[in-house]
Amino acid sequence: MIAIAGTIGTGLFLGTSKSLAQGGPASILIAYSIVGFVVYVTLLLLGEMATQYPVAGSFNAYAHRFFSPSYSFALSYNYWFNDAVSVASDLIAAQILLQFWTTRYPWVISLVSWVFLVGVNATDVGAYGELEYWLASLKVATIVVFIVIGIVVNVGGNTSHEYIGGKNWRVGDAPFVGDFGGFAHVFITASFAYGGTESLGITAGETKNPSKNMPRVVKAVFWRILIFYVLSVLIIGLNVPYNYPGLSTKSTATSPFTIIFEMAGSRVAGSFVNTVIITTVLSGGNHALFAGTRVLYSLAVTKPVAHAPKIFAWTTKGGVPLPALLATSSISVLCFGSSYIGNGQLWSWLQNIVGVSNQIAWLSIGLASWRFRKAWIVQGRPIEELKFNARWTWPWGPYFVMISVSAIILIQGWSSVFPKFSAVDFVSLYLEIPMMIVMWFGWIAVRRLAKAKRVTCLDNTPLERGINGILDIIDLRTIDLTSDEYQDSTEDDDEEALRQKRMSQGGWRFLWRIYYLAA
Structure with a gap:
C-alpha cells in the first residue's frame, strides 16, 4: 500500500489541471505516457539491484556503492529536500482544494494538517502505517470509480445529457496548446505526478522474500501506470476542455476529478470527491514527511563519519527520530507564504522543484544500474547469477533512462525562456542541478581535506587518481559484488x-x- 500511495497523489488529482490548461489534451496524454514508460524502465533497473542487494537506502546506497560516495552524499540531501518540499506542496494543495467551498482563511487547513501529520509521525511508526494503509485504499477506490464515471460522462451520462466523445480535442487551440513550450512544460507536472514510484526500491530492505516478491511488484507497476495514470489523463482530456474556467490560474486551481464528478450529477458529488482528494493530500504529506525524516536520520547515523549533525540521530523511546521529524516538517512553513504569492503560483513553483528532484532520482538509478551492469561484466560474473534480470532492457536500459531523463530536464524549461524569460520559473526548474554539483564537489573537497590531515577517510572508500579521483568515482574492478547479496x-x-x-x-x-x- 505504501508503494501505491507513493504513485498516486496531488500530482495526478490536482497537477493534471495545470497540465491540461498549459498543454492541452494531446500534450498531457503524450507526456504522461512518455514519462510513464521511462519510469517503468527505471523501476525495472532498480528492481534488478534491489532484488540482488535488498539494503536500506535503495538507490542512494547503490549510487554510493557503484558510482561515487560523494555523488551519493549530494543525492541523499537532494532526496531529503525533495520530501521536505513535497510536504509543503501538499499543504498548499489543501488550501487550493479548500477554495472549492470558501476563500476565507485558507491557511487554517494547512496549519491543522501540519499539526496532524507531525502528531501522527511523532507517535510511532504503527500510527503512520495504519493511516497510510487506509488513505491509500481510499485513493485506489477513488481512481477506479473515477474511470467508470468518466466513461459514463463521456458517452452522455452527464447533466447536459450530451455525447462528448472527442469534442474537447477540437476546442480552440486543442489538442496542442501553447505550442512547443506548452507541450514541454507538461513533462515537469508529469514527473511530479509520478514521483514516489522509486519508493518501491526503498522498501526492499524490509520486504519479505525479496528475490521473488520484488520482481513481481516491479513488473506490476506497468499496469498501475497504464490504469491509474494514462487512462485517467485520457478521460480528463476527453471530458474537460483545456479552457475550462478556473482550471488553473496563479491564484487557484480546480481538480479535473472534481469537475467530472460534478458533470456526472451535482455539486454534492463534486464536494464529496473534493473531500476525498483532500485526504490524498494528507496521505501524500504523510508519506513524504515519513520518508524525509528517515533520510535525514540515516544521514546522521552514517559510519564512520556522520553526514548530518548528530542531533538528528536522536530518537524517542518509541524509536521516532524527533529532531529529524521537526527539521523536515519545518520546511513546510513555506506554505504560509502562499497568501502573499497566490496559492496556485507557489504550488506551481514547488511542483517544479519536486518534479526535477524526482527526475534526478531516476537519472541516478539509471547511472547506478549502468555502473552495476558494467562491474558485473568486468568482474566476469555470468548474467544467470542475477536473481532478477529484466532481459529486454539489456544493454540499452540504463543509457535510455539517463539520456531520456536528461533530455526531459533540459526541454521542460523551454517555456521559462521563450517567448519571454521568467527568472522565477527558470530558477524553480533548474535550482537543484547546481545544488547537486556544489554538494558533490564540496564533499569531495571535505574528503580530500580529511585525507590530507591523515584522518580516517570519510565513507571508508579511497580517492582514486586521474578523472576518477577528481569525480570520486569507484573503480569497477574493485566494486564488491558479493556483500549484502540476498540468500534465499x-x-x-x-x-x-x-x-x-x-x-x-x-x-x-x-x-x-x-x-x-x-x-
Whole structure:
C-alpha cells in the first residue's frame, strides 16, 4: 500500500489541471505516457539491484556503492529536500482544494494538517502505517470509480445529457496548446505526478522474500501506470476542455476529478470527491514527511563519519527520530507564504522543484544500474547469477533512462525562456542541478581535506587518481559484488511453495489468484 500511495497523489488529482490548461489534451496524454514508460524502465533497473542487494537506502546506497560516495552524499540531501518540499506542496494543495467551498482563511487547513501529520509521525511508526494503509485504499477506490464515471460522462451520462466523445480535442487551440513550450512544460507536472514510484526500491530492505516478491511488484507497476495514470489523463482530456474556467490560474486551481464528478450529477458529488482528494493530500504529506525524516536520520547515523549533525540521530523511546521529524516538517512553513504569492503560483513553483528532484532520482538509478551492469561484466560474473534480470532492457536500459531523463530536464524549461524569460520559473526548474554539483564537489573537497590531515577517510572508500579521483568515482574492478547479496532462506522456499499450492490446487485457487494479483 505504501508503494501505491507513493504513485498516486496531488500530482495526478490536482497537477493534471495545470497540465491540461498549459498543454492541452494531446500534450498531457503524450507526456504522461512518455514519462510513464521511462519510469517503468527505471523501476525495472532498480528492481534488478534491489532484488540482488535488498539494503536500506535503495538507490542512494547503490549510487554510493557503484558510482561515487560523494555523488551519493549530494543525492541523499537532494532526496531529503525533495520530501521536505513535497510536504509543503501538499499543504498548499489543501488550501487550493479548500477554495472549492470558501476563500476565507485558507491557511487554517494547512496549519491543522501540519499539526496532524507531525502528531501522527511523532507517535510511532504503527500510527503512520495504519493511516497510510487506509488513505491509500481510499485513493485506489477513488481512481477506479473515477474511470467508470468518466466513461459514463463521456458517452452522455452527464447533466447536459450530451455525447462528448472527442469534442474537447477540437476546442480552440486543442489538442496542442501553447505550442512547443506548452507541450514541454507538461513533462515537469508529469514527473511530479509520478514521483514516489522509486519508493518501491526503498522498501526492499524490509520486504519479505525479496528475490521473488520484488520482481513481481516491479513488473506490476506497468499496469498501475497504464490504469491509474494514462487512462485517467485520457478521460480528463476527453471530458474537460483545456479552457475550462478556473482550471488553473496563479491564484487557484480546480481538480479535473472534481469537475467530472460534478458533470456526472451535482455539486454534492463534486464536494464529496473534493473531500476525498483532500485526504490524498494528507496521505501524500504523510508519506513524504515519513520518508524525509528517515533520510535525514540515516544521514546522521552514517559510519564512520556522520553526514548530518548528530542531533538528528536522536530518537524517542518509541524509536521516532524527533529532531529529524521537526527539521523536515519545518520546511513546510513555506506554505504560509502562499497568501502573499497566490496559492496556485507557489504550488506551481514547488511542483517544479519536486518534479526535477524526482527526475534526478531516476537519472541516478539509471547511472547506478549502468555502473552495476558494467562491474558485473568486468568482474566476469555470468548474467544467470542475477536473481532478477529484466532481459529486454539489456544493454540499452540504463543509457535510455539517463539520456531520456536528461533530455526531459533540459526541454521542460523551454517555456521559462521563450517567448519571454521568467527568472522565477527558470530558477524553480533548474535550482537543484547546481545544488547537486556544489554538494558533490564540496564533499569531495571535505574528503580530500580529511585525507590530507591523515584522518580516517570519510565513507571508508579511497580517492582514486586521474578523472576518477577528481569525480570520486569507484573503480569497477574493485566494486564488491558479493556483500549484502540476498540468500534465499528455507522460510522463503516454504512461502513460495505455499503460494504455488494455493494458486494451483483446491476450490479456492481462483480467489487466491485474484488475491495475489491485487496484493
